[in-house]
Amino acid sequence: MRILIVEDEQKLAEALKESLEYERFAVEIALTGEEGFFLINARHFDLIVLDLMLPGRDGIEVLSTLRKRNLQTPVIVLTAKDTIEDRVLGLDRGADDYLVKPFAVPELLARIRALLRRGRGERATTLRLAGLEMDLMTRGITREGRPIELTTKEFELFEYLLQRQGTVVTREMLARDVWNVSARAVPLDNVIDVHMTRLRKKIDQGFAFPIVQTIRGVGFIVRGPG
Numbered sequence: 673m674r675i676l677i678v679e680d681e682q683k684l685a686e687a688l689k690e691s692l693e694y695e696r697f698a699v700e701i702a703l704t705g706e707e708g709f710f711l712i713n714a715r716h717f718d719l720i721v722l723d724l725m726l727p728g729r730d731g732i733e734v735l736s737t738l739r740k741r742n743l744q745t746p747v748i749v750l751t752a753k754d755t756i757e758d759r760v761l762g763l764d765r766g767a768d769d770y771l772v773k774p775f776a777v778p779e780l781l782a783r784i785r786a787l788l789r790r791g792r793g794e795r796a797t798t799l800r801l802a803g804l805e806m807d808l809m810t811r812g813i814t815r816e817g818r819p820i821e822l823t824t825k826e827f828e829l830f831e832y833l834l835q836r837q838g839t840v841v842t843r844e845m846l847a848r849d850v851w852n853v854s855a856r857a858v859p860l861d862n863v864i865d866v867h868m869t870r871l872r873k874k875i876d877q878g879f880a881f882p883i884v885q886t887i888r889g890v891g892f893i894v895r896g897p898g
Contacts, residue, residue: 673718673788673808674698678708678734679750680726688721691777696811698828705729712738715852717745719784724751724762732765739766746787799834802883802896806834815879826871833884833894842891868892
């Protein structure tokens, strides 16, 4: 799962990024409201951690604009202010939760997990295919009961493919949506192919049917037998 941290205190932003990556989230940082607003519109995130006091475009403006555009990504607001008025303002503008600085990182992690569970609502939190199960909350994967260990990028890549099982996924799509690169290049194609080779070995080695398949000259597909 992908999380965006919009926080102008760089040390705090980097500390949060490190903690979240330890929990196997994919994390990006924006140090200004403008940068955060650009990333929100350019890429997909499962959750946004948004500081209210930002240089330039402040957090309230960012939050208000994304809600006016009907973007329903869960948002946790961070602020140094702890008045009732400030809390009401953030929640009224569309925040899903509110955390006052200074805060304990474990509390933030707990709130993130709760929001992600709630945010998925009716969406499945477990993806299944041909005896394989991927738990999107615990980030655990098993195939026929056998655990499979993936790196953060491999998990992100396989989730993207599994969400589109039965559909061909091109390198252009992977470059744009998994690596967040709009213009493909030969070096990136090589990186994608290396990751796909490693992923295929981890997912399919020792099993009768290959789930991860290459469609020559087109891209890749994840599908079950038959």
